[in-house]
Amino acid sequence: MLAEQTPLTALKGVGPSLAAKLAAIHLHTVQDLLFHLPLRYQDRTRISPIGHCRMGAELVLEGEVLTTELAFGRRRSMLCRIKDHSGIITLRFFHFSAAQKNALKPGTRIRCYGEVRAGKTGLELYHPEYQFVTEDQPLPNSTHLTPIYPATEGLQQTRLRTLIDQALSMLGDGETLVDWIPQQIREHLGFRSLTDSIRFLHHPPVQGATDTVLFRLAEGQHPAQKRLAFEELLSHRLCLRRLRDQAERLSAPQLGSRGTLTKQFLAGLPFKLTRAQQKVCGEISSDLSQGKPMLRLLQGDVGSGKTIVAAIAALQAVENGFQAAVMAPTEILAEQHYLNFSRWLEPLGLQVGWLSGKVKGSKREEQLHAFSKGGAQIVVGTHALFQESVTFAKLGLIVIDEQHRFGVHQRLALREKGATEHFIPHQLVMTATPIPRTLAMSAYADLDCSIIDELPPGRTAVNTLIIANTRRDEVIERIHHACAQGSQAYWVCTLIEESEALQCQAAEATAETLRAQLPDLAIGLIHGRMKPREKTLVMDAFKGGLLQLLVATTVIEVGVDVPNASLMVIENPERLGLAQLHQLRGRVGRGAIASHCLLLYQAPLSQTAKQRLTIMRDSNDGFLIAEKDLEIRGPGQVLGTQQTGLMSFRIADLSRDSGMLDEVKVQSESIQQNYPECVDPLIRRWLGDRELYGNV
Numbered sequence: 011m012l013a014e015q016t017p018l019t020a021l022k023g024v025g026p027s028l029a030a031k032l033a034a035i036h037l038h039t040v041q042d043l044l045f046h047l048p049l050r051y052q053d054r055t056r057i058s059p060i061g062h063c064r065m066g067a068e069l070v071l072e073g074e075v076l077t078t079e080l081a082f083g084r085r086r087s088m089l090c091r092i093k094d095h096s097g098i099i100t101l102r103f104f105h106f107s108a109a110q111k112n113a114l115k116p117g118t119r120i121r122c123y124g125e126v127r128a129g130k131t132g133l134e135l136y137h138p139e140y141q142f143v144t145e146d147q148p149l150p151n152s153t154h155l156t157p158i159y160p161a162t163e164g165l166q167q168t169r170l171r172t173l174i175d176q177a178l179s180m181l182g183d184g185e186t187l188v189d190w191i192p193q194q195i196r197e198h199l200g201f202r203s204l205t206d207s208i209r210f211l212h213h214p215p216v217q218g219a220t221d222t223v224l225f226r227l228a229e230g231q232h233p234a235q236k237r238l239a240f241e242e243l244l245s246h247r248l249c250l251r252r253l254r255d256q257a258e259r260l261s262a263p264q265l266g267s268r269g270t271l272t273k274q275f276l277a278g279l280p281f282k283l284t285r286a287q288q289k290v291c292g293e294i295s296s297d298l299s300q301g302k303p304m305l306r307l308l309q310g311d312v313g314s315g316k317t318i319v320a321a322i323a324a325l326q327a328v329e330n331g332f333q334a335a336v337m338a339p340t341e342i343l344a345e346q347h348y349l350n351f352s353r354w355l356e357p358l359g360l361q362v363g364w365l366s367g368k369v370k371g372s373k374r375e376e377q378l379h380a381f382s383k384g385g386a387q388i389v390v391g392t393h394a395l396f397q398e399s400v401t402f403a404k405l406g407l408i409v410i411d412e413q414h415r416f417g418v419h420q421r422l423a424l425r426e427k428g429a430t431e432h433f434i435p436h437q438l439v440m441t442a443t444p445i446p447r448t449l450a451m452s453a454y455a456d457l458d459c460s461i462i463d464e465l466p467p468g469r470t471a472v473n474t475l476i477i478a479n480t481r482r483d484e485v486i487e488r489i490h491h492a493c494a495q496g497s498q499a500y501w502v503c504t505l506i507e508e509s510e511a512l513q514c515q516a517a518e519a520t521a522e523t524l525r526a527q528l529p530d531l532a533i534g535l536i537h538g539r540m541k542p543r544e545k546t547l548v549m550d551a552f553k554g555g556l557l558q559l560l561v562a563t564t565v566i567e568v569g570v571d572v573p574n575a576s577l578m579v580i581e582n583p584e585r586l587g588l589a590q591l592h593q594l595r596g597r598v599g600r601g602a603i604a605s606h607c608l609l610l611y612q613a614p615l616s617q618t619a620k621q622r623l624t625i626m627r628d629s630n631d632g633f634l635i636a637e638k639d640l641e642i643r644g645p646g647q648v649l650g651t652q653q654t655g656l657m658s659f660r661i662a663d664l665s666r667d668s669g670m671l672d673e674v675k676v677q678s679e680s681i682q683q684n685y686p687e688c689v690d691p692l693i694r695r696w697l698g699d700r701e702l703y704g705n706v
Contacts (some may be wrong), residue, residue: 061096310462332406562626
């Protein structure tokens with residue numbers, strides 16, 4: 011019987027209730043259980059003397075019970091004191107029964123495992139696991155490390171271990187685990203057998219130096235882990251490539267090469283496109299002229315000129331009789347795009363439509379009519395474009411800016427709006443958060459990649475300084491001086507709490523303080539809880555030079571373009587990730603004036619925070635910063651795992667295993683061409699029903 015076909019109800023003790031709990035963590039078959047790999051391991055192979063206990067250590071102890079009694083404080087607890095030849099220690103239980111108390115009577119011998127903590131009686135073990143030891147039934151020492159598995163409510167580690175042990179024993183008893191990586195590839199890569207790797211990872215044997223085995227496993231460097239990590243990365247890539255192949259089998263409108271409108275537009279620009287912009291425009295134009303859907307990721311650092319490229323792509327759609335929709339995640343960014351597109355394209359006789367949450371009543375009806383009848387050739391908006399009431403006459407191109415901020419279903423919904431029985435629209439996905447090559451090769455394997463890797467002439471690199479909060483008065487004086495010289499400045503407030511209300515309160519308090527300290531400056535305030543119209547008025551005043559200092563929360567992270575702003579203060583920068591800091595810093599340095607970003611930190615800084623701020627000070631290169639961000643935070647946080655659907659790995663780690671990605675790419679192509687029968691089983695094994703999320 012194949013393990014992937016054997017339901018978990020075939021295991022002893024698995025009834026409907028337990029099967030439902032297992033299904034909650036995507037465990038349905040014996041194969042799923044075998045591939046439910048440990049998060050970490052505990053060393054329970056050695057019994058330590060009680061006298062050797064140290065704070066924070068996780069140990070196996072064995073001793074005789076001296077006393078068991080109840081302690082009454084804020085919480086009732088049961089204390090059990092045990093001793094061996096080297097000392098005495100207390101076990102503390104907050105959840106216990108009368109039967110447990112009676113069983114732990116003086117003179118009883120027990121073996122227990124737990125973490126050593128400081129308690130009221132000295133060193134204590136809170137809620138240790140324990141077993142009774144008797145002379146006629148001595149407990150053997152464990153011969154392998156103890157696995158700790160991902161679990162869920164009502165599913166204890168001991169239950170999971172028992173089930174996985176059952177599944178492992180079935181492997182030698184008629185149950186088969188098929189190795190879907192072809193033998194030729196396994197031999198080329200020097201892989202051990204799949205069954206051996208699985209057995210090892212569930213029960214790592216103690217081979218001499220246990221600490222060495224534990225260290226290699228913790229670092230993800232054991233050959234058994236690397237073999238499975240390779241297979242997992244391979245299955246993700248195969249899945250994304252298959253989705254790409256499926257998309258290519260669909261039809262898209264054939265948007266011929268660019269014409270008169272584009273020539274007029276380029277001739278009217280007060281600057282010449284950079285070489286990088288020209289190259290990317292050529293790649294997009296070539297894609298649009300094919301009869302299959304473009305799926306292209308456009309990466310460009312903050313201020314590299316992605317919006318112009320999007321406008322040229324939109325013109326190509328319009329020149330071929332189709333509409334283009336441009337969607338952005340925030341009101342500020344969407345409005346920025348709307349103003350730019352209107353300024354550039356309305357002189358060419360085109361109508362640019364606009365839709366966001368704040369467009370209501372007759373104005374909204376008017377816009378919806380223009381979209382559905384084709385009066386608006388280009389439509390710009392926020393996620394309001396997803397709403398059911400929105401229809402398009404002939405949608406040929408979708409441009410999604412800062413795509414990682416949209417949920418999977420939202421992005422899919424917009425594509426479906428443009429789908430007809432004949433074709434689906436082309437898609438251009440843009441991001442100013444550079445995606446490290448390691449992520450682009452795995453998370454975006456279904457997209458073609460274009461990079462704008464140079465800044466337009468006249469843009470200046472931003473000088474970044476790290477300053478302690480104790481020098482706050484000097485920073486305020488510096489702002490005063492810069493504004494007196496005719497520049498403008500931002501003061502960005504951040505809060506570690508997720509609460510938007512608290513962030514807004516902090517920004518309001520900071521604005522009040524700065525107004526008191528800088529009475530001769532015009533100071534504005536913008537935060538996420540303001541009404542859209544209020545935000546627009548403040549931003550217009552800042553852009554128009556009526557405000558010299560803008561106090562803001564991180565709502566200004568994207569889409570704000572004020573060339574005269576040359577100074578930014580980011581308060582508590584240690585609370586933000588590198589990508590967000592880089593995005594914020596990108597709001598200055600947009601003109602020819604030398605620009606500065608002051609990172610005003612609160613001491614003491616953690617090691618990670620020091621590392622982050624140092625990288626920010628030393629580099630303006632968004633791609634280098636993105637790679638470092640990936641190393642520090644991991645792919646889930648960089649991409650937003652909840653939104654990508656495909657990016658939660660069980661054993662692979664994109665930072666740690668990036669060295670495998672080139673080989674993964676080569677072997678995935680080999681399997682697609684030479685062993686197509688292996689593709690489905692590999693995707694099913696590692697992704698199960700989550701493959702659906704790739705259809706974006």
